[in-house]
Amino acid sequence: MTRLLINFAAFQAGWFACVLGAAHGLPLLGPLVVLAVVALHLGLSRRPAAELRLILAAMIIGVVADSLLVFSGWVTYPAGILVPGMAPYWIVAMWALFATTLNVSMKWLRHRPVVTVMMGAIGGPMSYLAGQKLGAIGFLQPLMALLALALIWALAMPLLMLIATRHDGVSEQVKPVFVQDDWRLSNHA
Secondary structure: OOHHHHHHHHHHHHHHHHHHHHOOOOOHHHHHHHHHHHHHHHHOOOOOHHHHHHHHHHHHHHHHHHHHHHHHOOEOOOOOOOOOOOOOOOHHHHHHHHHHOOOOHHHHOOOOHHHHHHHHHHHHHHHHHHHHOOOEEEEOHHHHOOOHHHHHHHHHHHHHHHHHOOOOOOOOOOOOOHHHHHHHHHHHO
C-alpha cells in the first residue's frame, strides 16, 4: 500500500511540476522533477531494466503522438519546444512519468481492456484540458484537438498496458510451474 501511495503522490508532483513549469516559463522544472520520480521508481523496482524499457517505450509513443498533434495545428505549446513542429520535452517527460504508474497504481487496469480504452479516451483529454486551463497547452481547434486526444489515448492506453505487462519490473517474477507432460516428453527422447 505504501508503494501505491508513493507512486500516486510522485506522479501528481511530477504532473504539476511539468504543467505549472511550462505555464510559467520554466519548462525545465518538470523534467527535473520527473527525472527524480523516475530514479525513485527505478530504485524501488525489482527489475529496473524492465521498467526502464517501459519508460522509453512510453516516451517514444508520446513524442510521436504529441508531435502529430502539434503538426496537425490543433495543439500548441508555449514553452519547451526544441525542434519546431515537435512535442516539447516537458510533455515527453510526462509520458515517462505516466509509465511509472502502469505497473503500480494503474496495474489494476491490466486485465480490463474495455475500462482501459475508456480511461484513455476520457482521462487523456481531461488531463490535457487541465493543462490547457493552467496555461501549459493551447488548443487552436479545441473540438478537433480533444477528439484526436481521445483517439490517441484510447489506442495508447491498451498498448502501454500491454507493454507494461511484458516489461513489469515491479511485481514479483513468477517462476514457471513444473508441467508433468514436459517431464514425460523429455524422458522419451
